[in-house]
Amino acid sequence: MRSSLAEQQETMEAGAAALQPPSVRQQAVLDAVLALMVEGGEQLTMDAVARRASCSKETLYKWYGDRDGLLTATVQWQASRVHAGREAVQALDGTTLREHLQDFAVSWLTVITSRTSVALNRIAVAHAGSRKSNLGGIVLANGRFAIGERVKPVLEAGRAAGLLAFADSEAAFRTFFGLVGRDIQIRLLLGEALDLDADEIRRDAGRAVDQFLALYGQAKA
Amino acid sequence: MRSSLAEQQETMEAGAAALQPPSVRQQAVLDAVLALMVEGGEQLTMDAVARRASCSKETLYKWYGDRDGLLTATVQWQASRVHAGREAVQALDGTTLREHLQDFAVSWLTVITSRTSVALNRIAVAHAGSRKSNLGGIVLANGRFAIGERVKPVLEAGRAAGLLAFADSEAAFRTFFGLVGRDIQIRLLLGEALDLDADEIRRDAGRAVDQFLALYGQAKA
DNA sequence: CCAGTACCGTACCGTACGGTACGCTCGATA
DNA sequence: TATCGAGCGTACCGTACGGTACGGTACTGG
Structure with a gap:
């Protein structure tokens, strides 16, 4: 049995880069989660996410294990694109x-x-x-x-x-x-x-x- | 019909002092809420509050209207005892x-x-x-x-x-x-x-x- | 002593939501 | 073309929890 993303993450430390970056489709799902979070009008339920991302709940559970896994993946996804690489610091004036x-x-x-x-x-x-x-x-x-x-x-x-x-x-x-x-x-x-x-x-x-x-x-x- | 505490608060601005301070029994209830919040082990449900405060849920709803009313009252109760009065500022060195x-x-x-x-x-x-x-x-x-x-x-x-x-x-x-x-x-x-x-x-x-x-x-x- | 009131304890109701099951479609591979 | 897996949509299940109802008890005022 292939280990789910959720299981994969469990062994990682908080904030480490994902071992396996989300596929394009998975990114779209995570973006849907972010969109729902930001709008805030609707409750952030698994149903709402599935509807918004046009995917089935079963897929969500297969990919992310449970609700927490989905949230975790979302947070990491957002984190992954916030900070650019650290540039080297050369001589300063x-x-x-x-x-x-x-x-x-x-x-x-x-x-x-x-x-x-x-x-x-x-x-x-x-x-x-x-x-x-x-x-x-x-x-x-x-x-x-x-x-x-x-x-x-x-x-x-x-x-x-x-x-x-x-x-x-x-x-x-x-x-x-x-x-x-x-x-x-x-x-x-x-x-x-x-x-x-x-x-x-x-x-x-x-x-x-x-x-x-x-x-x-x-x-x- | 006597207006409930919850209705009473609705007309107030955020953070204004309560028109009618909670009775001793009510304070005990609010302290129970705070205790539950701080421990965090248990979910902050109305059942949990009632159990902890040894009161009936019906009483909670009579006094506070709904869950939000209870939370609001709790926050105000805590606020009411945090800040002491402002002392006058006299000449400073x-x-x-x-x-x-x-x-x-x-x-x-x-x-x-x-x-x-x-x-x-x-x-x-x-x-x-x-x-x-x-x-x-x-x-x-x-x-x-x-x-x-x-x-x-x-x-x-x-x-x-x-x-x-x-x-x-x-x-x-x-x-x-x-x-x-x-x-x-x-x-x-x-x-x-x-x-x-x-x-x-x-x-x-x-x-x-x-x-x-x-x-x-x-x-x- | 009796009504009325306040309130406790508990049982109950409805629903929202996490999680599962299943049928169907569609694209890929042989 | 037959097979298969991925995944969509939908229906379903169990439960937790907000909110209500009600019987029982203790206290208060008449």
Whole structure:
């Protein structure tokens, strides 16, 4: 008996890339799930997914094992296309450092304010309450922690170039994270409307970067 | 026909104080709900609540109208005992300003890391997804916004005393909020263990206050 | 002592939803 | 053309849970 996708995932760590990427048809199913999550009008039931994806429930169960498996696959599918590869960090000067940080801040704000992210995080948070199949862990691994791992090398390169001063890059990153996100994510998750356009995001990101550099920058920056 | 508590609440704005505080027995019921939320082992069903509170389901429905009414009342009950009254802000010097900010930071961190807050926020976030009865709004009003309204006068007093410099107290508060909370709340909501003891909270708060003062403090501070 | 009220405990109802079974179609392979 | 597997649509099952009904009990006011 061929092992189902669900069984396959069980042995994996949260957030690891899927061993076997979903087929095109499977991607369409997962996109249907995302669409339903985002619209939110309808309950996210297996029937609704099947109807939306024009597939049978039996297929859903064959592919994903159970409802949790489907949700997990959806979260991973979304995660798989969010973060691009990490580019190598070469020598930095003050300007490029600032640009890098600005880019991170903008893309992070863009992600967390997107309807998809809000919907997905809501599901994951709700799920984290009732244990079993840690969607929360996957979301954290691909969100907060993934960006941390991408930002920290930049911070360290900044320090190596004498532009930044800090002892612990993790702590420095967390401060950056706080300055960028502030109360935005929790307000969105709790249902506030609060939509930022690209301009506001850029300004917000700029302010956060300025503040971060004010706290951690060396004279040279 | 006497209007039920649920109907009574409908006409109120999110987060306003209850017109008629719950009776002692009703408080016990709401505490039972909170206890169930925090333990999380059991599903939060009306049956479970009735069993835990040793009351009949019929009574629950009489008092609260429906499940949402019960949840709403629970959130408001918890909110009602979280925030103490706002003390008047008198003249500030650098030391007392720092103390005030430190107190806010400590109490905010203590709240958001408490199991009760995490459980309640999870419920509210989940609820915010499916519209109807805005628990999210209530939680926001009594959490994030309530503390904002308490902190901003202190910031303004600090500015009046020449200790702080900022144009917009809301923006300054949001920075403070971000520096204090960082990634803590979202990590907890998404299920990370991450328990801070009182010492860590105090250190964290101190760091946040230092950073805030570094950004907004005037020479005098 | 009697009515009325509040409320507990429990049984019950309806339905929504997770999960399964099955018949049918369609495309691929021999 | 016959066979087969993948997968769609639909019907079905069991159960959990929101909500209601009702009998029994204890307390209160007359």
